Amino acid sequence: MKKAFFYFSFLTVLCLSACKKETENEIDTEYPTIDVTAASAFPKQCGEVSRGETFTFRALLGDNTALGSLSLDIHHNFDHHTHSTEVETCSMEPIKVPVKPFLLIKSFPIPAEQRSFLMEQQITIPSDIDPGDYHFMIRLTDKEGWQTIKGLSIKIK
Template identity: 25%
Template sequence: MLLISILAGTLTLLWSCDPAVVDVTPPSVRLLEHQPASASAMICGQQEDTVFQLKGGDTLYFRIEFDDDVALSEYKVDIHHNFDCHGHGGGAAPGFSPPTQEGLTQDWSVLETYPLQGSKDQVERWLVVPESVTAGNYHYHIQVLDEAGNDSPFTTFYSLQLQNPADTQAPSIRVDTPASSSFSASKGETIRFSGQVSDDLPLSQGGNGLLFVTYTDLRSGNTFTTSVVEPFTADMDKDYFFDAALNIPSTLVAGDFLFTVRAHDGVRNVAKPVEFQVKVTD
């Protein structure tokens, strides 16, 4: 009897330590239906094949199937703005922190979790874009978790391009100085940026509008906002003439940089930036 008990205990121990009973397989996500249809579009300087384009008041619809080898637990819907061009996951591109201006529009933000049943489940959702949405790029992410805690964090990650129906046209930037798009400047030297921002509607309409200058270290790819930040005030009309002086930081390491003049209007339609290749010297 003692031998039988020992053998039974040994078999139980071996069974409990069998790695085959440990669920390490992440669940899967399959997109069955989506409205509107996706399009190919430029997002933060990169071409993306699956981008969903909507206006304020539109509905984002999806029907999705989740599958797991053992048991599903829950899924999460995450929508947040990507105004800073940040990335997610390994190898994601670095973002930058654009200056903010308190506006009258509404950033679209969704962070909701729903339960799932069994090892396979289908769900559908209708998500309405705020009517007064802040225009721009957004991230749209669906994440699923099984009962063992396994997930597939970046399998369903898409971009949204949203427009505010009150103003769908981006402004334009004209830079008069510097006259050349490529030049050298020494640390501590002052660069003058002057020109005009023009739009079809008052630049202040919506409250988010501003002009600003960034620089990018071409060795690291990191982008930083400079001291040149000029909000479009409430009395601003369709044209804004700027003349700003930027002192090149003495802390920069000599090398190649990209200085960029950027602007967006009051609902945050982004103008095509104007870039300058600058070799910073000691």
């Protein structure tokens, strides 16, 4: 009986350890990165842009294998409903009811198989929209479907 138990335990350990070797497959588990720390990057947390003007959205995108796509969403935060994803908090204007808030939902292409890409896009703010607190949401995916979100608080003057 002891022999049987010995076999049992030995084989159990063997079988379980055989399973263990499975996870060595090379899969990408890294999220892409959105870097707005460079001096030339724009906008930054608590940054300002002006109505009727055009600015250049500039951010350095990176991934360990290949970048996917980038989607940009600028929407109002007059009701202070959401928060930025950043450490720094910005001074907010009082809560107000939107009349004609600015909304931009746009995606920008990234060339295929890039591990690093400097996104530079001209964005024009119409002159007849509500000024105030806005969110500048950047969503970046990589080829495998990992998505990184950066929500910056900006002001439109």
